[in-house]
Amino acid sequence: MKIDKELSVPLYQQVKQYLNDKITSGEWGVGYQLPSEKELATQFGVSNITVKRAVLELANAGFLQRQSGKGTFVTQIEExxxxxxxxxxxxxxxxxxxxxxxxxxxxxxxxxxxxxxxxxxxxxxxxxxxxxxxxxxxxxxxxxxxxxxxxxxxxxxxxxxxxxxxxxxxxxxxxxxxxxxxxxxxxxxxxxxxxxxxxxxxxxxxxxxxxxxxxxxxxxxxxxxxxxxxxxxxxxxxxx
CATH class of the missing domain: 3.40.1410.10 (Chorismate lyase-like)
Structure with missing residues (x-):
């Protein structure tokens, strides 16, 4: 997982795009549990806040579902x-x-x-x-x-x-x-x-x-x- 910090594109947008690509390609199917936000932050080399914003936007758009105490899961993509x-x-x-x-x-x-x-x-x-x-x-x-x-x-x-x-x-x-x-x-x-x-x-x-x-x-x-x-x-x- 590589994030280019030299790009003008915000870091959270790059993280969001990476997660989005995993979902839309089918690599992460419905029900797939994402790594924790802390784990993703470490893998991307960014802050927890950056990952959290990316995940929240995908959740608000209906791509992901965050379940308290359980984690974040891929949901059905709306057509x-x-x-x-x-x-x-x-x-x-x-x-x-x-x-x-x-x-x-x-x-x-x-x-x-x-x-x-x-x-x-x-x-x-x-x-x-x-x-x-x-x-x-x-x-x-x-x-x-x-x-x-x-x-x-x-x-x-x-x-x-x-x-x-x-x-x-x-x-x-x-x-x-x-x-x-x-x-x-x-x-x-x-x-x-x-x-x-x-x-x-x-x-x-x-x-x-x-x-x-x-x-x-x-x-x-x-x-x-x-x-x-x-x-x-x-x-x-x-x-x-």
């Missing part, structure tokens, strides 16, 4: 459907609640970059929406969405409160959705993202970029989702 973060599914319009917190909502000219992404003129107006997706009263994803105003006239801030964009497109405007193209990548959380998602700065995040087209193949939306990992195992199920 999460990626499609739910990028709103691929659109079920039960009237019964499901989709908590979001809108941080910014405005209309501006597309400009060069957005015009190219949305395949519109630079002078055309675009809705620029910045929201946070909430799950179990916790922030789980930051959303940046850009929608051509011409495709959805009179889209108001109240329309997007606690609802999926896909629902709005279909319910309010009767748009037939065609396809979504999604790109996957990762980044390290900067100060702003860390504050919004209540995570340490420098933690790895998933990034999903979504381009949505209507049935007529016109692009009607571009969104960028920044999702915290929460030490979960993500999956994408495709119907064949």
């Amino acid at each position: 999460k459907d990626i499609s739910k973060f990028v709103s691929l599914k659109n079920e039960a319009w009237e019964t499901h609640h989709h908590p979001h917190k809108t941080l910014s909502y405005k209309t501006e000219k597309a400009g060069g970059k957005l015009a190219k992404l949305l395949e519109i003129n630079e002078e055309e107006q675009v809705y620029k929406i910045h929201r946070v997706k909430i799950q179990n009263n916790q922030p789980v994803a930051i959303e940046y969405s850009f929608i051509p105003q011409a495709s959805f006239p009179n889209l108001h801030r109240t329309d997007i409160e606690d609802d999926l964009l896909y629902n709005i497109f279909q319910k309010k405007y009767g748009v037939e959705l065609g396809k979504a193209k999604i790109y996957f990548s990762t980044i390290l959380a900067d100060e702003y993202e860390a504050n919004i998602l209540n995570i340490p700065q420098g933690e790895q995040l998933f990034v999903f970029e979504r381009y949505t087209s209507a049935k007529n193949n016109h692009i009607i939306e571009y969104s960028r989702f920044i999702v915290k990992q929460d030490q979960s195992k993500y999956f994408l199920e495709i119907q064949l």
Whole structure:
């Protein structure tokens, strides 16, 4: 077990990543008992406090369970459907609640970059929406969405409160959705993202970029989702 004290990454994050890798790889299965925090501190060459913080974060995320007088054990890893973060599914319009917190909502000219992404003129107006997706009263994803105003006239801030964009497109405007193209990548959380998602700065995040087209193949939306990992195992199920 080697920890590089010359790296800018905090020591507890390095310990946490090592433990995380052991669990997600399956080397430490459900029920596996970890060495004591004192033993781990000795093996890593760090303080007990450093190990304790790493273990606590994994426990809070549902990866580990600490049992008083017994030790720390690996628990069942929660699986999460990626499609739910990028709103691929659109079920039960009237019964499901989709908590979001809108941080910014405005209309501006597309400009060069957005015009190219949305395949519109630079002078055309675009809705620029910045929201946070909430799950179990916790922030789980930051959303940046850009929608051509011409495709959805009179889209108001109240329309997007606690609802999926896909629902709005279909319910309010009767748009037939065609396809979504999604790109996957990762980044390290900067100060702003860390504050919004209540995570340490420098933690790895998933990034999903979504381009949505209507049935007529016109692009009607571009969104960028920044999702915290929460030490979960993500999956994408495709119907064949």
